[in-house]
Amino acid sequence: MSQPFAKLPAWADYGLLPLINLIVAFLVAGLVVLLVGESPIDAAVLMVKGAFGSGDGVGYTLYYATNFIFTGLCVAVAFHCGLFNIGGEGQAYIGGLGVSLVGLWLGNFLPWWLTFPLAILASALVGALWALIPAWLQAKRGSHVVITTIMFNFIAASIMVYLLVGVLKPAGSQAPETRVFAEGGQLPGLGWLLNLVGLSMRSAPLNVSFLLALVAAFLVWVLIWRTKLGYEIRTMGFSPKAARYAGISELRIIIITMMISGALAGMMALNPIMGAQHRMQLDFVAGAGFVGIAVALMGRSHPAGIVLAAILFGMLYQGGAEIAFDMPNISRDMIVIIQGLVILFAGALEHMFRPSLQRIFYRLGRAKNRTAAAVIAGGNQ
Amino acid sequence: MDSFTTILQLFDSTIRLSAPLLLACLAGLYSERAGIFDIGLEGKMLAGAFAAGAVATWSGSAYLALLAAVLVSVALGLVHGFASITHRGNQIVSGVAINFIAAGTTVILGQAWFSQGGRTPSLPNAARFNPINLPGAEAMRGVPVVGPLYYELISGHSILVYLAFLLVPFTWWVLYRTRFGLRLRAVGENPAAVDTAGISVPWLRYRAVICCGVLCGIAGAYLATAQGAGFVKDMTAGKGYIALAALIFAKWRPVQAMFACLLFGFLDAVGIRMQGHPLPIIGEVPVQFMQALPYILTVVLLAGFIGKAIPPKAGGVAYVKER
Numbered sequence: 001m002s003q004p005f006a007k008l009p010a011w012a013d014y015g016l017l018p019l020i021n022l023i024v025a026f027l028v029a030g031l032v033v034l035l036v037g038e039s040p041i042d043a044a045v046l047m048v049k050g051a052f053g054s055g056d057g058v059g060y061t062l063y064y065a066t067n068f069i070f071t072g073l074c075v076a077v078a079f080h081c082g083l084f085n086i087g088g089e090g091q092a093y094i095g096g097l098g099v100s101l102v103g104l105w106l107g108n109f110l111p112w113w114l115t116f117p118l119a120i121l122a123s124a125l126v127g128a129l130w131a132l133i134p135a136w137l138q139a140k141r142g143s144h145v146v147i148t149t150i151m152f153n154f155i156a157a158s159i160m161v162y163l164l165v166g167v168l169k170p171a172g173s174q175a176p177e178t179r180v181f182a183e184g185g186q187l188p189g190l191g192w193l194l195n196l197v198g199l200s201m202r203s204a205p206l207n208v209s210f211l212l213a214l215v216a217a218f219l220v221w222v223l224i225w226r227t228k229l230g231y232e233i234r235t236m237g238f239s240p241k242a243a244r245y246a247g248i249s250e251l252r253i254i255i256i257t258m259m260i261s262g263a264l265a266g267m268m269a270l271n272p273i274m275g276a277q278h279r280m281q282l283d284f285v286a287g288a289g290f291v292g293i294a295v296a297l298m299g300r301s302h303p304a305g306i307v308l309a310a311i312l313f314g315m316l317y318q319g320g321a322e323i324a325f326d327m328p329n330i331s332r333d334m335i336v337i338i339q340g341l342v343i344l345f346a347g348a349l350e351h352m353f354r355p356s357l358q359r360i361f362y363r364l365g366r367a368k369n370r371t372a373a374a375v376i377a378g379g380n381q
Numbered sequence: 382m383d384s385f386t387t388i389l390q391l392f393d394s395t396i397r398l399s400a401p402l403l404l405a406c407l408a409g410l411y412s413e414r415a416g417i418f419d420i421g422l423e424g425k426m427l428a429g430a431f432a433a434g435a436v437a438t439w440s441g442s443a444y445l446a447l448l449a450a451v452l453v454s455v456a457l458g459l460v461h462g463f464a465s466i467t468h469r470g471n472q473i474v475s476g477v478a479i480n481f482i483a484a485g486t487t488v489i490l491g492q493a494w495f496s497q498g499g500r501t502p503s504l505p506n507a508a509r510f511n512p513i514n515l516p517g518a519e520a521m522r523g524v525p526v527v528g529p530l531y532y533e534l535i536s537g538h539s540i541l542v543y544l545a546f547l548l549v550p551f552t553w554w555v556l557y558r559t560r561f562g563l564r565l566r567a568v569g570e571n572p573a574a575v576d577t578a579g580i581s582v583p584w585l586r587y588r589a590v591i592c593c594g595v596l597c598g599i600a601g602a603y604l605a606t607a608q609g610a611g612f613v614k615d616m617t618a619g620k621g622y623i624a625l626a627a628l629i630f631a632k633w634r635p636v637q638a639m640f641a642c643l644l645f646g647f648l649d650a651v652g653i654r655m656q657g658h659p660l661p662i663i664g665e666v667p668v669q670f671m672q673a674l675p676y677i678l679t680v681v682l683l684a685g686f687i688g689k690a691i692p693p694k695a696g697g698v699a700y701v702k703e704r
Contacts, residue, residue, distance in 0.1 A: 032486065036493035084473055133680075143683035144692070146420070146473050147629065150622055151676040151683075158673035166667075293477060333488040333499070340481025348464035348475030 008354075008361060014300060018346060020353050022298065025341035032337055036329045043323055043330060050322025051315035055194050057322070059204025062190075063276065065307075065314030066206075069213040070268035071292025072310050073220050074261045076301035078145075080224055081257040082237035087134060087149025088265040089289025090156030091127040095266025097160075098122030099273045100168065100178055100280040107185025115184050119274055120212065120267060127266015128259040130156065135258030139251040145258070153289075164282050177281040187275045205276035213271075213310075216264060217303040223260070224303075233257050265289060287336070294339045297347040313339070389533040391650055396534070397608065399646025400542040401426070401600045405624035406631070406638045407545075407552050408596030412458075414556065414633055415589030416569035416695040420476030421461055422597055423621025424483030429454040429601020431487035434501035434612030435494065437508040443606050446508070447541075450605075451598030457483065458594030459587075466586050469699030480621075488614055499614040501605070510539040510607040539607040541599060548596070552635040565589055569693035572700040582700045597621075626679035633693060645675045 008017070030040035051061045071088045078085035085091075102119040110118075134148035164176040173179075187207040194201045224230040236243040236253045244250060272284045291313055298312070299305025313335075320335045345352075405422045412419040429450035437446035457479050464475040488499040495501050518536035521528045556562040564585055568575045572582045604620075605612045623645055630644075631637035652671030 032489060036489060084471075086473075086477065137680070137684055141683065141685045143685075147625070148680055148683055150420075151626065151680050154619060154622065154676045155673045155680075158669040158676075162667050162669040290477075290481070293474075297474065329489070329493040331489065331492060331499075333485045333492075336481050336485030337489065338485075340478045340483075340485060343474060343481060344460070344464065344478035348470035348472075348478055349468055351470065352468050 008358060012357065012361065014302075014305075017350070017353065017357060018298060018300060018305075020357075021345040021350060022342065024353075025338065025345040028341050028345075029334070029338045032334070033330065038327045038329060043327060046323045046326055047315070047319030049319075051319035055199035055201045056204045057318060058194060058199055059190075059201040059206040060318040060321075061311065061314040062210055063204060063206045063271070063314070064317040065310040066210045066213045066271045066275075067268050067288040068291050068295045068310035068313045069217055069307055070264055070271070071289050072295030072299060072306040073216060073292075073303065074265040074268075074289075075292045075296035076299065076303070076306055077220060077224070077233075077264065078257060078261040079296060079301045080230075080237045081233045081253060082240065083138070083254065083257060083261075084146050085131065085134075085149055085258065085261045085265075086146055086293070087131060087152050087262070087289070088268075088292045089285055089287070090149070090153035091130045091262040091265035092268040092285045092289050093153075093156045093160050094130045095123040095127035096269040096273055096280050096284060097163070098124075098126035098266065099269045103181040103185030103274055103278075103280075104178060107181040107183070110184045112184055112187055116187060116208070116270075116274070119185075119270055123266040123269050124263035125266070127269075128263040130266070131258045131262025132255065135255045138258070139254040157283075161282065164280070168280065175281075178279045181274070181278045185274060186278045187270070207271065207275035209267075209271040209275045212267070214307065216267065217307050220264070221303040229256065265292070291339055294342045294346070297350075298342055386529065386533075389529055391647075391654060393533050393537075394650040394653070395643060395647040396538065396542060397646075398649045399642040400538075400545040401603050401608065401620055402624045402627055402645055403545045403639060403642040404541075404548070404596050404600035404603065405621055406627045406642050407548055407635065408593040408600065409625055409628045410552065410556075410631075410633060410635060410638060411565070411589050411596070412593035413628065413696055414569045414693055415565050415586050416572060416693055416698065416700075417462070417465055417586055417590055417593075418472040418476065418697045419461065419590075419593060420473055420625070421457065421479035421483075421621075422593075422624055423617050423619070424476075424480035425454040425457045425594060425597035426601040426604070426621050427480075427487055427615070427617045428457055428483040429598040430605040430616055431483075431491060431501070431601070431612045432598075433602040434504070434605040435491075437504050437606050438495070438502050438611070441505070441508045443508055443510050443602075446606050447510075447599065447602040450602035451595050454598030454601060455591055455594030458590045458597070462587050462590040465699060466583050466590070469701065472697050472699075484615065487612070491612065491614070501612040504606065504610040508606070509610060510541050510603070512537045512539055513543075539603070541603040541607050544599065545603075546639070549635050549639045556635060561588075566693075568700075569695055572695050576700070576702060582702075586700075600624075623675050626675055629679055629692075630682055632691070648674050 033040040033043050051057050071092060074088045075085055099119050099122060102115055102122045106115050106118060130152065134145050134152055137143045137148050138145040168178045169176060170179045187209060190206045190208060190210060191201045224234065232248045232253055235246065235248060268288060273280050295306055295309040295313055298309040316335045316338060320332050323330050324332060405426055409419050409422050432453040433446040433450040436449035437443060461475050461479055464470040465472040491499040491501060515536035518532045522532045556566065564575060564580055568582055568585045576582050604616055609616065627638060627641035627645055630641040648671060652668055655666060656668055
C-alpha cells in the first residue's frame with residue numbers, strides 16, 4: 001500500500017470508474033440471466049428495443065425516469081450533507097397524501113395549471129414534514145438517520161394502507177384506492193414533446209412532471225454548488241468538525257437538508273398520481289424510493305449524473321417489462337437484482353477498482369516521464 | 382379457564398413468531414458488536430429461506446435445507462465483509478445492496494426452477510422441522526395450571542425454536558466469558574487497541590460476519606421449513622428490520638435482545654388475534670397500527686424517551702491500520 005498513487009484525472013474519476021463499476025454489475029446480472037437459462041445478449045437487445053424502439057417505449061422509459069430523478073435527487077442532497085436518507089420510499093408514499101388532497105378537492109373546480117403548483121407545494125410539504133422527525137432525532141438526539149428513516153418507511157406504509165382501505169376509499173368500492181380525480185386533477189401528457197423528435201406516443205403516461213423533474217435537477221445543482229446554503233451542506237458532509245469550527249449550525253443544516261430531501265421525494269408522488277393514474281393506489285411508489293439510492297450512487301450525487309442514471313433505470317424498468325413477454329423466466333424482479341448489484345459495485349465497492357486504476361495511471365505517467373527524461377538526456381549528450 | 386387457554390395460545394404464538402426475530406437479532410448482535418453495521422439481515426434471511434425451501438424440495442431433508450440456508454447466508458455475509466472490511470466500503474450501502482440482490486434473486490431463481498410464481502413447492506412434513514413434544518408433556522397435561530403451561534407453551538415447538546432461545550445464554554457466554562467475545566466487543570469499540578495487541582482486526586470482523594451469516598441462515602430456514610412449508614416470495618416481510626429495531630431496543634445485549642424480540646413477537650401475535658375483535662373502551666384497533674407499533678416504539682426509544690441506545694463506538698467505521 002505504500003506505493004504512491006497517481007491522482008486520477010477527472011474523466012477517469014467521474015467517467016471511467018463508474019463505467020467500470022456499472023459494467024461489472026451488468027456482467028454479474030448477466031450471470032443470473034445465464035443461470036435461469038436465457039441468453040444475456042438477447043435479453044439486453046430486447047431490453048434496449050423495448051425501451052427505445054417505439055414512441056410508447058420512450059414515453060414509458062422517461063415516465064419511470066421521472067420517478068427516479070426525484071428519488072435520486074432526494075438521496076443525493078442528503079449524501080452531500082453526509083446523511084443517508086433511506087426514507088425516500090416512505091416520504092414519497094406520504095407525499096401522495098398531499099397530491100391526493102389537492103387532486104381530490106381542488107381538482108374539482110380549478111384547471112390543472114393551478115392545481116399543479118399547489119400539488120407541488122402540498123407534496124413537497126408533506127414529504128418534508130415526514131423527513132423532519134428523523135432529521136430532528138439525528139440532529140438533536142444523535143439517533144442514526146438510517147435507522148429512523150427505515151422505521152419511518154414502515155410507519156408510512158402502515159398509515160397509507162390504513163387510509164387507503166378506510167377513509168380515502170370511496171364507499172362501495174373494493175379496491176384500496178381513491179376515486180379518480182376530476183379533470184383539474186389530471187396533468188397533461190407530453191406527447192407533443194415526443195412528436196418534436198418524430199415519435200408518437202399513444203398510451204404511455206409521460207407527463208409534465210418530467211419537466212418538473214428536470215427543473216428540480218437544475219435547482220438542486222444551483223443549490224448545492226451555487227448557494228451559501230449548498231456550501232454549508234457540502235462542508236458538513238466533508239467534515240462536520242470543520243463545519244462546526246466555521247460556525248455552521250449542525251442542527252439547522254441537518255434539518256434543512258433532510259427537509260429538502262424529503263420534499264424532493266414527496267414530489268415524486270405527482271408523477272404516478274396526478275400524471276398517470278389520476279388517483280392514488282396502494283403502493284404506488286413501488287420501490288422507486290429505493291431505486292433512488294442506486295441512481296444517486298451511480299450519478300455520483302451530481303444532478304446531471306442522476307438524470308442520466310435515472311434514464312438508465314427507466315430503460316431497465318420499461319425494457320424489463322418487455323423482456324418478460326418473450327422470456328417468461330425473467331420478470332421485473334431482474335431489475336431489483338441489477339439495482340442491488342449497481343448499489344454494491346458503484347456504492348459499497350466503489351473503491352475496489354480504484355487502486356488498480358491508479359496504479360495503471362501511475363505507471364503510464366512514469367513511463368511517459370521516463371521517455372521524456374531519456375529524450376532530454378539524449379539531447380544533452 | 383377459557384381465558385387462561387386463550388392467553389396460553391397467545392404466548393405460544395408469541396414464542397413461535399419471535400423465534401426468527403431472535404435469531405436475526407442475535408445475528409446482528411455479533412456483527413454490530415464487532416463494529417460492522419448490518420442492514421442486510423433481511424436479505425440474508427430471505428436468501429436463507431429460499432435456499433432452505435429449494436433444497437428441502439429437492440432432497441426432502443430438513444437438515445440439508447438448514448445447511449444450505451446457512452451456506453447461502455454466510456456467502457452473502459462474506460460479500461458484505463468483502464465490501465465493508467476489505468474494501469472499506471460504506472456498510473449501510475453494502476447492506477442495502479444485499480437486501481436487493483436477495484429480494485430479486487430469490488424470485489427470479491424460484492420462478493425459473495419451480496415455475497410457481499417465485500415460490501417453492503409446498504413441503505411435506507418429512508422435509509420440515511416439526512414440533513417436538515417434550516417428554517412428559519402428554520402425561521402432565523391434566524395437572525392444573527402447570528400442565529397446560531408446559532404442554533401448550535414450552536412443549537410442541539420445532540427444534541429451531543429451542544435452538545434460538547438456547548442461543549441467548551450461549552451468546553451471553555461467548556460475549557462476556559470467552560476471549561473471542563472480549564476481542565469481539567473490543568474491536569467494535571476500539572479497533573486500534575485490538576490491532577496494537579497484535580490481533581488481526583479484519584479476521585476478527587470476518588469471523589463476526591460469519592457468525593451473523595450462520596444465524597441469519599438458521600432464521601431463514603426456520604421461516605421456510607418450520608414456520609411455513611416452503612419459500613414464499615418476500616416471506617421475511619420486514620422481519621430483518623424488526624430484528625434490527627429489537628437489537629437497538631436491547632442496546633446490543635443478548636438477554637435484553639430476547640425480551641425485545643418477545644415483545645415484538647407478542648405485538649405481532651396480539652395483532653393477528655385482535656383482527657375483527659373490538660376491545661372494550663378503545664374499540665377496534667387497526668391492524669396497521671399493531672404492525673407499525675414495533676417501529677414506532679423503536680423511534681420513541683431512539684428519541685431518548687426510554688433510556689438512551691448507544692451503539693458500539695467503532696460501528697460503521699472501517700478500520701484503517703496506522704502506517
